[in-house]
Each structure stands twice: as C-alpha cells, then as structure tokens.
Amino acid sequence: MPDATGDSVSVRCCIAGGGPAGIMLGLLLARAGVSVLVLEKHADFLRDFRGDTIHPSTLDVMHELGLLDDVLRLPHQEVRELRAQLGEVALPIADFTHLPTRCRFLALMPQWDFLNLLVERATTRYPAFHRRMRAEVTELLQEGRRVVGVLATTPNGPLKVHANLVVAADGRHSIVREKAGLRVKALGAPMDVLWFRLSRTPGDPTATMGRFDVGQIFITINRGEYWQCGYVIPKGTVDEIRQRGLLAFRKAVARLVPYVSDRTHELRDWDDVKLLTVCVDRLSQWYRPGLLCIGDAAHAMSPIGGVGINLAIQDAVAAANILAAPLRDGRPTLDQLRRVQKRRELPTRITQWLQVTIQRRLITPVLAGARPLKPPLAVRLLARFALLRRIPARLVGIGIRPEHVRAPLAPAETARHHAG
Numbered sequence: 001m002p003d004a005t006g007d008s009v010s011v012r013c014c015i016a017g018g019g020p021a022g023i024m025l026g027l028l029l030a031r032a033g034v035s036v037l038v039l040e041k042h043a044d045f046l047r048d049f050r051g052d053t054i055h056p057s058t059l060d061v062m063h064e065l066g067l068l069d070d071v072l073r074l075p076h077q078e079v080r081e082l083r084a085q086l087g088e089v090a091l092p093i094a095d096f097t098h099l100p101t102r103c104r105f106l107a108l109m110p111q112w113d114f115l116n117l118l119v120e121r122a123t124t125r126y127p128a129f130h131r132r133m134r135a136e137v138t139e140l141l142q143e144g145r146r147v148v149g150v151l152a153t154t155p156n157g158p159l160k161v162h163a164n165l166v167v168a169a170d171g172r173h174s175i176v177r178e179k180a181g182l183r184v185k186a187l188g189a190p191m192d193v194l195w196f197r198l199s200r201t202p203g204d205p206t207a208t209m210g211r212f213d214v215g216q217i218f219i220t221i222n223r224g225e226y227w228q229c230g231y232v233i234p235k236g237t238v239d240e241i242r243q244r245g246l247l248a249f250r251k252a253v254a255r256l257v258p259y260v261s262d263r264t265h266e267l268r269d270w271d272d273v274k275l276l277t278v279c280v281d282r283l284s285q286w287y288r289p290g291l292l293c294i295g296d297a298a299h300a301m302s303p304i305g306g307v308g309i310n311l312a313i314q315d316a317v318a319a320a321n322i323l324a325a326p327l328r329d330g331r332p333t334l335d336q337l338r339r340v341q342k343r344r345e346l347p348t349r350i351t352q353w354l355q356v357t358i359q360r361r362l363i364t365p366v367l368a369g370a371r372p373l374k375p376p377l378a379v380r381l382l383a384r385f386a387l388l389r390r391i392p393a394r395l396v397g398i399g400i401r402p403e404h405v406r407a408p409l410a411p412a413e414t415a416r417h418h419a420g
Contacts, residue, residue, distance in 0.1 A: 033410025
C-alpha cells in the first residue's frame with residue numbers, strides 16, 4: 001500500500017465503491033500511473049441486483065484495453081436481438097447485428113465474474129492499483145470546502161485515507177454524496193421489480209424477452225442454465241403481493257410464462273424473491289473541490305434497457321481521460337471536475353428522458369390495466385420495418401456519446417506496450 005502509516009494511507013485517488021464505475025476508473029488511473037485505492041464495503045462482488053449486461057460499447061473499451069478475449073472467455077450468453085411480447089403477440093424491437101462495433105451483441109454474464117477479471121488484471125499489471133474489501137466509507141475528511149480524503153471502517157478498525165481526489169462510485173444510495181451535501185433531483189419511477197431465478201430446460205425458448213400483459217410485465221433473461229426473472233409491479237405494492245401468499249405468486253408467474261409452470265415450486269419461500277426498488281434520479285452538480293461522483297452515485301437509472309452499467313463504465317472512461325494527467329501531476333482543478341460532468345451529463349439526461357418517457361407511455365398504462373393491451377405505434381413500426389430496429393439497438397448497445405480510452409499510459413506501461 002503506497003504511503004501507509006498505521007491506520008492512515010495516502011494516495012492520489014480514493015474511490016468509494018467497487019462496482020463497474022469504481023473498478024474501471026481504478027484500473028484506468030493505475031494504468032496511467034496514478035496511485036489509486038478502491039474501497040468496497042462488501043467482502044465480495046456477489047449481489048442480487050448486479051447488472052449483468054455488458055454492452056457493445058463496453059466490449060469496445062475492453063478491446064482497447066487488450067482485455068476483450070479475456071472477457072469473452074468468461075461464461076456468457078450473446079444476445080443479438082431483443083423482443084417484446086404484448087399479450088400473445090411477440091414482436092422484435094432491437095437488432096444489434098448492424099452496430100458499428102467490434103462485437104454486435106449484448107453479452108450477459110455474472111457481473112461478479114466481470115469485476116473479478118478487471119480486479120485481477122489491474123492488480124497484476126498495474127502496481128499503482130490497490131483495493132480493500134470490507135472497507136466502508138463513513139465520513140469525508142475536509143479542509144474548509146475541499147474534500148481531502150475519507151474515513152472508512154474495516155475489520156481491523158478505522159482507516160483514514162488522504163487523497164488528492166475522492167470519487168464516489170458507491171451506488172444510488174451513495175453515502176459519499178450524502179456526506180458531501182450534493183442535491184439530488186428525483187425523476188420518479190412507477191414500478192419496482194421482484195427478482196428471482198428459475199431453472200431452464202432444453203425445450204425452453206432461447207430469447208431474452210419482456211412480456212407485457214394487462215396489469216403485468218414480466219422479464220426473462222436467458223442465463224444458460226437458468227432464467228433470471230423480473231416481475232415488474234406497481235411501486236409500493238410488494239406488501240399486498242406478499243399478503244396474497246407465495247402460491248398465488250407462483251400461479252401468476254405460471255400464467256405469464258407457461259413454459260416455466262412446472263418449475264415455480266423452486267420458489268420455496270419469499271427469501272427466494274428479492275425486491276429491487278427502482279428509482280431514477282441525478283445530481284444537479286456532480287462535484288465539489290476534491291470530490292467527483294460517477295455512475296449511480298451521480299445518476300440512478302431505471303432498469304429499462306439495462307443501460308445503467310454501460311453509463312457507469314462510460315463515466316469512468318471519461319473521468320480517466322480527463323483527470324489521469326492532472327492526478328498524476330497533483331490535484332485536479334474544479335474546472336477539470338466540471339468537464340467530466342459536462343462530458344457525461346448530456347448522455348445521462350437523454351437516456352433518463354427516454355426511460356421516463358417509456359415509463360409514462362408504456363409501463364404505467366400496462367401496470368394500471370385500464371384498457372386492453374395494444375402495441376404502441378412505435379412498437380408496431382419497429383416490428384414492421386427491420387431497418388428501424390437499428391435505432392433502439394444503437395441507443396441500448398452504444399448509447400449517446402460513447403467513450404474511448406484516451407487516458408495516457410504510465411511511462412513503464414508505454415515502454416512495455418511498445419516492446420510487446
């Protein structure tokens with residue numbers, strides 16, 4: 001550990017949160033020769049709600065880092081088309097096979113596998129990368145208005161980390177942004193999701209799909225040996241659903257997805273059904289002197305399109321591109337932190353506007369069950385004209401303003417790169 005003294009550590013950058021944004025930023029900064037410490041409060045990366053969708057634009061970043069082959073050797077499924085079932089009609093809505101990217105598919109893989117790979121490569125390749133598990137940030141260290149580090153709890157007692165920059169990548173319930181007093185604008189979400197898994201058999205369909213029926217929305221994600229299932233419910237109704245009983249819930253699942261009806265008994269109790277509380281929000285300002293927020297800490301996304309992980313990684317790439325050189329030389333200025341927000345705010349706003357529009361025009365009416373389900377005009381056009389399906393594929397697979405790795409290599413890495 002660089003500059004460690006007892007329970008105190010000094011680094012150029014301290015990152016709170018070991019999700020996609022935090023680990024990717026840590027790898028990129030260490031690659032540029034910036035001493036970085038990532039603090040993750042959990043003992044591992046296993047979570048109920050880790051987003052498992054690796055987008056084509058993220059796979060392009062992996063290629064630029066020389067890690068694409070490693071990523072694709074991990075167990076994964078490749079999704080080249082998204083379909084939606086409205087009532088009894090299945091309609092294609094997105095075709096990824098024409099994207100101007102190296103990989104023309106979504107890769108579905110356990111996020112813990114993806115993160116473990118990034119950590120292993122960062123640790124073995126870049127001496128400036130350091131990570132502490134079971135280290136939870138609880139307070140900010142401040143000198144006047146400037147953030148100069150964090151205080152974290154660990155199994156061995158408190159840890160004080162002094163840093164030229166603290167990055168909040170600790171998710172939608174970020175303790176760092178709360179302690180920093182940054183203002184959050186809530187955009188609202190009409191739904192929550194009950195998340196569970198059921199086994200998959202050879203006779204099942206193969207497509208990852210969303211099913212929309214009167215009053216109900218159900219998502220099935222093909223994970224090879226099992227289905228990752230999402231039962232979308234009106235916000236705040238989980239207690240009512242639980243009061244009806246697990247048997248009624250199993251019957252509802254069987255009605256929506258008949259091919260798993262013989263497996264709903266795998267839901268033994270409510271512990272097998274996890275609640276994902278959906279929120280859509282963003283910070284008005286992502287930074288303070290000595291502090292920057294990225295990923296869900298800056299903008300919580302709806303699960304629509306599974307784009308949250310993609311935006312988080314794009315934030316990390318943009319932050320590394322802008323801040324690596326200033327961090328290597330000293331402290332980033334407030335203007336340099338502002339540049340990160342300016343670079344990533346437009347993609348965030350457009351994506352959230354699209355998500356809120358879909359929530360308002362499709363999800364809310366479906367969950368209300370107020371009228372017979374009829375595919376919206378946009379969905380009917382996507383089903384009829386194959387060329388149009390490239391538009392949602394681009395929005396989901398690439399996003400607005402995709403980022404590319406431009407952060408400088410550390411001098412030693414530059415020499416190794418040329419030698420190779």
